[in-house]
Amino acid sequence: MSNMQRAIEALRASKKVVFFTGAGISAESGIPTFRDKLTGLWTKHDPERLETAAAFRENPALIWSWYLWRRHQVGQAKPNAAHLAIPQLSNAGWDVSVVTQNIDDLHERAGSSQVVHLHGSLMDVKCFACHRLGKLTPAQLEIAEEGQLIEPPRCVRCNGKLRPGVVWFRENLPEGAWRSAVRLVKNCDLLISVGTSGIVMPAAGIPNMALAAGATVIHVNLEDVGLDAADEVMLTGAAGMLLPALLRALEVGAPLPSGGFT
Numbered sequence: 424m425s426n427m428q429r430a431i432e433a434l435r436a437s438k439k440v441v442f443f444t445g446a447g448i449s450a451e452s453g454i455p456t457f458r459d460k461l462t463g464l465w466t467k468h469d470p471e472r473l474e475t476a477a478a479f480r481e482n483p484a485l486i487w488s489w490y491l492w493r494r495h496q497v498g499q500a501k502p503n504a505a506h507l508a509i510p511q512l513s514n515a516g517w518d519v520s521v522v523t524q525n526i527d528d529l530h531e532r533a534g535s536s537q538v539v540h541l542h543g544s545l546m547d548v549k550c551f552a553c554h555r556l557g558k559l560t561p562a563q564l565e566i567a568e569e570g571q572l573i574e575p576p577r578c579v580r581c582n583g584k585l586r587p588g589v590v591w592f593r594e595n596l597p598e599g600a601w602r603s604a605v606r607l608v609k610n611c612d613l614l615i616s617v618g619t620s621g622i623v624m625p626a627a628g629i630p631n632m633a634l635a636a637g638a639t640v641i642h643v644n645l646e647d648v649g650l651d652a653a654d655e656v657m658l659t660g661a662a663g664m665l666l667p668a669l670l671r672a673l674e675v676g677a678p679l680p681s682g683g684f685t
């Protein structure tokens with residue numbers, strides 16, 4: 424049986440499905456992944472170094488401007504066929520939830536209602552000093568001119584610097600988000616892991632957590648990231664093509680394009 428056939432069988436036999444997503448699901452919407460080289464003003468920066476409290480302390484204007492730029496880029500982007508396939512499965516009667524490492528809002532804009540953001544969201548800001556959530560005016564959302572940097576706005580309560588509401592390296596994940604993710608993953612019968620390289624912990628431990636809880640795991644990735652466990656299926660290709668094809672095979676039982684899938 425081909426991997427696609429096995430994936431279809433696994434989906435047909437499932438009720439509770441968790442989509443575990445990484446940067447690869449937003450790549451076809453024009454959002455660069457972490458493997459892709461940074462462009463423009465940011466070329467000479469290493470993302471892992473930029474995504475730390477230390478970097479913000481050292482140069483708040485640089486980090487603030489970088490996240491404003493990323494927020495602007497996400498604002499220009501649209502959910503792609505992979506994002507859109509997820510709420511379609513939910514509308515077709517499956518119990519679907521999303522656990523994402525992504526800080527963009529493309530899952531929500533695609534119509535997904537139950538989305539757990541393990542690493543926070545670009546749409547949130549909070550105070551670096553008192554940690555209270557903050558709000559930005561439209562003027563404060565303006566991105567920097569080429570080569571210009573913008574100082575982070577101040578917290579209205581303690582005058583601390585506002586920072587993006589994301590989880591930086593060596594910062595704990597939001598308690599509630601992690602607990603919800605573990606509950607969903609341990610109670611699902613199918614986990615579909617889409618577009619993640621499985622490097623950043625503790626998120627990268629989630630597919631194994633699902634396998635250990637007896638669920639089947641389907642990986643969707645341009646590269647073979649499978650662990651070859653018994654209840655694991657590797658679908659190699661673009662998420663924007665494979666997820667709609669998986670649904671098409673299910674919904675209408677439409678014949679697979681001639682030649683099937685590997």
Ligand code: BV8
Pocket residue numbers: 444445446447448450451456457458459474524525526542589590591592593594595596617618619620621622623624625626643644645646648660661662663
């Ligand atoms: C923490 C938000 C406690 C900010 C992010 C255990 C062992 C080793 C290290 C650690 C460990 N535990 C903790 C660590 C340290 C660290 C870590 O894991 N480091 C790594 C580098 C080894 N983890 C942490 O610091 C975490 N916090 O542990 O706190 C603590 C406290 C004090 C001291 C120590 C520990 C916090 C991690 C969260 C960091 N924040 N994002 C921002 O985005 O700006 S992580 C960020 O990078 C993303 O959220 C995501 O998690 C990760 C990128 O990974 P992916 O999303 O998978 O993207 P990537 O580009 O890598 O891969 C894309 C994939 O898609 C590829 O496979 C590609 O083939 C595929 N693809 C591309 N296009 C397509 C496609 N697939 C299908 N279709 C396509 N079209």
Ligand code: ZN
Pocket residue numbers: 550551552553554555578579580581582583
């Ligand atoms: Zn404050």
